[in-house]
Amino acid sequence: MHTKSRTNDRPVAIDRRVARTRALLKQALVELIPERGFAAITVEEICARANVGRSTFYTHYEDKEALRQATMEDHLQKIGRARGSQHEGDQAFAFSLPMFEHALEFGPLHRALIADRRDAIHDQLRDKVRKAVRCELAGRTPDGIPDQIAVEFLTGAFLALLGWWVESGYPLQPVELDDHFQKLATAGLPLTGSEQATSQAHA
Template identity: 55%
Template sequence: MATKIERAGERNTIDRRVARTRGLLQDALIALIPEQGYAAITVDDICQRANVGRSTFYTHYADKDALRSATIEAHLRSIGRRREAASQETGSRLFEFSLPMFEHAHAFRPLHHALLVSSGDTIHDELRERIRRAVREELVEKRIGDRAMPAEFAIQFIAGAFLAVLAWWVATDMNLSPAQADDLFQRMAGKGIGA
């Protein structure tokens, strides 16, 4: 099971010790979410898992929610790097965010399972909003879909469908690779918005 965020390039922008400590704290949070659920995790739990003191934690983050936001941002940067690499390889894919998300969910399956089944959790809501934003950017940038359909309707439809499929795929033991799951999503999404 993968429990560490791919952080290529981050160490060049901040002090190595700071990057290492933040990485330990973020990785601790990632490891704890599937075990306890985000709401039940305390700063003490995170510090114990990361093997750092509370004062060190508070040197880097104001609270658990600030760590959560930084962790999500680190994951999104990781996914963004995969997305850029995938878009260079595939060129004209309908929704470029989906394959890197399926790959990331596959690599971090227990984490994504915990995130996707905890509806109503703030971390789940933040993930849902990030997906909506990615869909919105791609629909607007590529001018995809039926012009008679309100753009926000299409955004909600695609984001909701993607999250439902992702949650189902993560929760089941389907023998679908990330690429196969993405291919099915791409075909259904394209039909759904008339692309």
Template identity: 55%
Template sequence: MKIERAGDRNTIDRRIARTRGLLQDALIALIPERGYAAITVDDICQRANVGRSTFYTHYADKDALRSATIEAHLRSIGRRREAASQETGSRLFEFSLPMFEHAHAFRPLHHALLASSGDTIHDELRERIRRAVREELVEKGIGDRGMPAEFVIQFIAGAFLAVLTWWVVTDMDLSPAQADELFQRMAGKGISAWDMPWSDGRGA
């Protein structure tokens, strides 16, 4: 399964986009097999069938490729999120279904990232998910009965990450839509109790 890159080729040369796509897809394929820390630039080049000089023309090192790959995934998720928002309009959270769908489409990759710890890419992906939760909660102005905003953000993000990890790792027989429906219900019950404006975390 390849990353959806429909919008990327509008801003950069097609040949550049193709080469970067090959390198990113190679990294995605290698992570479930070896883990990010064990992968070398030579491994990536061999899998992508490109030379080392070509690799370094596009990326300074393996970590730069990692960041670009995560960004490509996030853009793909963002497009799914925009489409879901237009279709549903009034969902409590828009980020969750696109992420469930993306994890389903790239299950081996997400299994490798979420089931283990210690790899930098694992921690970076988790932080990006927290950021998405933070942006949506702030955007919607969901209250917290005087609790610090960051507490609420960590609570929702942590709950979602726990459910997503459980769903991916255990390979439960739930579709992305079914998993999201359960998450929305549980999160909604908690959110419904919070009706005061955001706290800035400094107290009264």
């Protein structure tokens, strides 16, 4: 599948029909998800939207799931390639801003494929983020906190922020959001209020 190499050097371009069909199916899926939610979509619907025969669908993808995987893959690759831009302020975590920026740029697509926490899609992205976090943390976790815990903590926090931001229509600039994320991640919530905790009363 994928690309086929003829001899051994450059991969030969995919048959135009194949490319066309797959692109149409992916696009149809992306259009449909925000309208009806992934779970409710049927293969027939996707094909109708894409103007592709249902039997054709199954020659390319095993499943509705497989199509989503492929589409998601495309999408994540795009994020990876976008890493080049690199603003690189004086932040502690480099992965977050590019991600936020991508989420803004590919708004509807992102909302459809990634921000939909109600579907299984998120996991793939979560893994990607987890890796980025683990890489950037690289043994610099403070005190007695296990690396894994810090990684999960940050990954969850980041994805929650990202999801909220996308779902509420990008109420901040990417840089602002990233600043908040950086501050919360590195400095925490010192809880500026009068007392520091619930420890006021007893023990």
